[in-house]
Amino acid sequence: MQSSQDREPAPAVHDHGGGVRSLRVPIPDNPLGHTLVYVVDTDRGPVLIDTGWDDPASWDTLASGLTACGTSVTEIHGVVVTHHHPDHHGLSGRVREASGAWIAMHAADTAVVRRTRGARPERWFSYMTAKLAAAGAPEEHIAPLRAARPRALPGLSPALPDRDIAPGELLDLPGRRLRAIWTPGHTPGHVCLHLEEAHPAQLPGHGRLFSGDHLLPEITPHIGLYEDPDDTTVTDPLGDYLDSLERVGRLAPAEVLPAHQHAFPDAAARVRELLAHHEARLTDLLALLAEPLTPWQLAERMEWNRPWADIPHGSRTIAVSEAESHLRRLVKAGRAEAVPGSDPVTYTAVQ
DSSP: OOOOOOOOOOOSEEEOSSSEEEEEEEOTTOTTOEEEEEEEOOTTSOEEEOOOOSSHHHHHHHHHHHHHTTOOGGGOOEEEOSOOOHHHHTTHHHHHHHHOOEEEEEHHHHHHHHHHHHSOHHHHHHHHHHHHHHTTOOHHHHHHHHHOOOOOOTTSSOOOOSEEEOTTOBOSOTTOOEEEEEOOSSSTTOEEEEEOSOOTTOOSSSSEEEEETTSOSSOOOOOOOOOOTTOOOOOOHHHHHHHHHHHHHHHOOSEEEESSSOOBSOHHHHHHHHHHHHHHHHHHHHHHTTSOBOHHHHHHHSOOSSOGGGSOHHHHHHHHHHHHHHHHHHHHTTSEEEOTTOSSOOEEEOO
16 A cells, blocks of 8 residues: 555544444554554444454554453454455454454455465465566566575464355344445455444435445555466456445445544545546556566556665565556556567557
């Protein structure tokens, strides 16, 4: 994600009214700073929307925040996960162990969790090595992955959910109306959650939207590639994301409660900004593709929040994945094409 300007610190616990509160659970060594974990009161006890990063300090913050809300980890009835990333799903297993709570996630992200749990670390390193080589990454970038020793990596043992979230369903939250909206793009199984209840402050619009990472007030979520190494399907995550944005805009919620930064109104205006941002970026990339470029070369030339020379190794890998997702959108739209016979493959704009 692209970082934004720092805001004034907010309280660790915020009451949004109507039986909804948020906790600022820290993400270690990350410019985002924290994940907003939402506590939703139900007739059977509190339900969490996301849980935060699996880290001792994050766990302590979650536990103390729940105490400040007048409840505790042991009283949690369920966990609804917007998507599988470790800053959202990381503590779900610990919450379930402490409380017996169920965990719900969209099946597409559950498949990623299952695949992640079943893969050995060395398979991840070999997959990333081959993927980066195919994208035209230089040997000096790939070499650390070739030399890496298999080890436990963060997020490689995420909890398996107990329940699937079906798109359009009302979740089983007694006394609440929380509907799942499938919003793929940031991950294949990302969901937003529409609280179909009157806004407690009577703001105009239709309820409130827990938007996860799909819709954020000041930053754009990373849109990379999420693929099964054993599946040859060519995905279009950016296309999925743009379609999902328009779906959320049509909901017209009174307020958006995102997983990072702060709550905000007028989802439709933010959707328009993000659609315009991505269209402008695609247009800029077409100008770069006046000459054939590999995904790595394209990423080097794209505009990021800092110069390419200052982007660390891991973030460059993420940047290349984002460049590839934009390339796939251009190819699918007939605006760019692969150059026949190029190895590693290069792409050029369609004239």
